[in-house]
Amino acid sequence: MDLITNLSDIKAFDERITRACSDIRYPIGSILRIAGQYLANWGIGVTEENKEAIEALSLRSYQDEWKRTTGTTHDAIIRATELAGFERGNTYMNSVVGDVAVDLMFAMAEYDKTRTFRLCDIGAGSGETTKAILDRIEYWKLYELMERFEFTLIEPSRKNLNIAGDKIETHRVTEQVEIKFIPIGCTTHKFLERVGKGQYDLAISSAVFHHMSFPGYLQPIREALAEDGVVVIGDWYTTIWKYPAFVAEVLKRLGIGRYGLNDFIQMFDIREGDASRLEKELTPEQQETNKRMIAYVYNIGNEFVRMSSRMGPEERAEFLEAHEAFDDRIGKLEDAGFVMDLKELKDKHTAFVNMPNNKIRVDPKNDAAMVVAGAKVPGKLRKAA
Numbered sequence: 001m002d003l004i005t006n007l008s009d010i011k012a013f014d015e016r017i018t019r020a021c022s023d024i025r026y027p028i029g030s031i032l033r034i035a036g037q038y039l040a041n042w043g044i045g046v047t048e049e050n051k052e053a054i055e056a057l058s059l060r061s062y063q064d065e066w067k068r069t070t071g072t073t074h075d076a077i078i079r080a081t082e083l084a085g086f087e088r089g090n091t092y093m094n095s096v097v098g099d100v101a102v103d104l105m106f107a108m109a110e111y112d113k114t115r116t117f118r119l120c121d122i123g124a125g126s127g128e129t130t131k132a133i134l135d136r137i138e139y140w141k142l143y144e145l146m147e148r149f150e151f152t153l154i155e156p157s158r159k160n161l162n163i164a165g166d167k168i169e170t171h172r173v174t175e176q177v178e179i180k181f182i183p184i185g186c187t188t189h190k191f192l193e194r195v196g197k198g199q200y201d202l203a204i205s206s207a208v209f210h211h212m213s214f215p216g217y218l219q220p221i222r223e224a225l226a227e228d229g230v231v232v233i234g235d236w237y238t239t240i241w242k243y244p245a246f247v248a249e250v251l252k253r254l255g256i257g258r259y260g261l262n263d264f265i266q267m268f269d270i271r272e273g274d275a276s277r278l279e280k281e282l283t284p285e286q287q288e289t290n291k292r293m294i295a296y297v298y299n300i301g302n303e304f305v306r307m308s309s310r311m312g313p314e315e316r317a318e319f320l321e322a323h324e325a326f327d328d329r330i331g332k333l334e335d336a337g338f339v340m341d342l343k344e345l346k347d348k349h350t351a352f353v354n355m356p357n358n359k360i361r362v363d364p365k366n367d368a369a370m371v372v373a374g375a376k377v378p379g380k381l382r383k384a385a
């Protein structure tokens with residue numbers, strides 16, 4: 001099919017999809033929320049002319065969602081994660097991010113005993129990712145290392161940022177050492193526009209980047225890092241939104257009516273057997289992950305219905321997201337200039353010399369949630385002495 005590139009045509013097409021799916025229990029949201037590289041499968045052509053506008057619409061859709069959703073939405077999502085059989089969710093992912101981040105900083109601090117470290121938590125939410133670092137510091141009693149840290153928490157929700165501040169100020173580690181932290185109440189994109197180059201030694205982020213459809217945020221993060229700066233990213237990965245044919249199957253489970261489904265099928269010219277044919281492109285691990293993620297989406301829909309007496313319709317999150325294949329994300333990180341290959345990192349970067357694995361499954365049974373570590377490898381490469 002011909003790709004749509006004109007912005008008003010894209011908006012009209014998007015509205016038609018929303019109308020077709022208006023009766024499902026988990027609102028679909030704009031298709032511009034999907035990872036940019038998959039939009040062509042959805043009939044949308046991303047061009048040099050329309051890319052900026054598409055990205056802005058996508059970001060706005062996610063930001064509106066963050067403003068509307070509440071703790072009740074969050075509870076529904078947590079319960080759906082458990083019901084879908086994900087034994088380990090965001091809490092465990094944060095603990096892996098915290099462990100990996102502290103191990104890397106420890107190695108760098110050992111190498112240079114006078115160095116101080118500036119850490120930034122991107123999409124800090126209510127502080128759970130930074131807290132995971134503090135927990136690790138407390139567990140190993142690394143108070144001297146802590147004295148050399150300063151945290152910057154970037155989070156657009158002021159409410160969440162206040163909760164994060166309270167969490168940090170009352171953490172047990174403060175009985176031993178003062179925690180230096182700077183809360184920044186804005187989006188990563190706005191913050192990185194004004195932050196100077198080379199400011200941070202470590203950027204961490206957990207469960208945030210699957211809300212960013214285009215990789216434009218990665219290059220500024222790299223620039224904000226010191227010459228040998230490190231990234232540790234926890235996130236969710238699936239391909240259930242890669243093709244409309246996959247989504248049609250999910251819509252059926254979410255209770256779409258016959259007319260809406262027919263319209264959706266016509267819009268994307270979906271034929272019998274397309275979903276199973278396209279599934280063969282995926283690895284067995286991806287297929288397994290998708291099964292669980294579909295169960296998760298289905299359970300969220302059910303939770304929204306079950307909790308409808310306690311939550312208004314505006315509190316429901318939207319179902320399309322910028323999840324992508326794990327390899328796609330690694331490719332984007334490499335395109336932005338990060339070194340993600342463990343052998344190269346071990347050869348060239350102090351912090352990675354003893355690292356057994358820089359791509360860690362959060363749940364050993366599937367690759368839906370992964371923690372990855374990489375570096376902006378310096379011009380002058382520093383190996384451990």
Ligand SMILES: C[S@@+](CC[C@H](N)C(=O)[O-])C[C@H]1O[C@@H](n2cnc3c(N)ncnc32)[C@H](O)[C@@H]1O
Binds near residue numbers: 094154
């Ligand atoms: C699922 S929460 C994760 C919070 C925290 N990292 C954790 O693991 O508990 C995602 C967070 O990303 C934030 N967020 C969304 N878009 C963002 C953006 N463009 N820049 C910075 N943060 C963003 C949201 O406000 C939200 O608090």
